[in-house]
Amino acid sequence: MNSTTRRIFIIQLAGAGTALAAATAASAATAAKDAPPPKAPAAGGPAMVDEKDAQAAALGYVADSTKADVKKFPKHEASQKCGGCQLFGGKAGDAAGPCPIFGGKQVSAKGWCSSWVKKAA
Numbered sequence: 537m538n539s540t541t542r543r544i545f546i547i548q549l550a551g552a553g554t555a556l557a558a559a560t561a562a563s564a565a566t567a568a569k570d571a572p573p574p575k576a577p578a579a580g581g582p583a584m585v586d587e588k589d590a591q592a593a594a595l596g597y598v599a600d601s602t603k604a605d606v607k608k609f610p611k612h613e614a615s616q617k618c619g620g621c622q623l624f625g626g627k628a629g630d631a632a633g634p635c636p637i638f639g640g641k642q643v644s645a646k647g648w649c650s651s652w653v654k655k656a657a
């Protein structure tokens with residue numbers, strides 16, 4: 537290897553290193569983006585969804601399905617409750633469970649929102 541060839545080799549090596557660093561940084565950024573949102577503090581468990589939260593209000597969430605605003609959400613039916621919703625993360629019989637619509641916050645099994653989807657049998 538003469539000095540010119542060595543210089544070219546070193547320049548190529550530096551270029552490869554830069555590309556590798558860029559790829560690593562890009563993959564780290566993607567991993568950070570795909571990571572689940574930070575969980576609520578363990579003390580006391582995940583928070584309950586507040587009906588007055590902007591998102592809850594927009595979706596018409598109520599902790600008691602019988603209190604749903606049927607004028608605003610005419611498709612609501614009395615039989616529709618979070619406990620019977622496809623998105624309800626609690627087990628059958630649980631009083632509350634996490635809902636992905638609200639970032640995993642707890643919703644009442646007797647609650648309801650306009651994103652209700654019948655749980656598959």
Ligand code: SF4
Nearest residue numbers: 618621624635649652
């Ligand atoms: S998406 Fe389903 S489980 Fe979640 S709040 Fe609405 S009705 Fe309840």
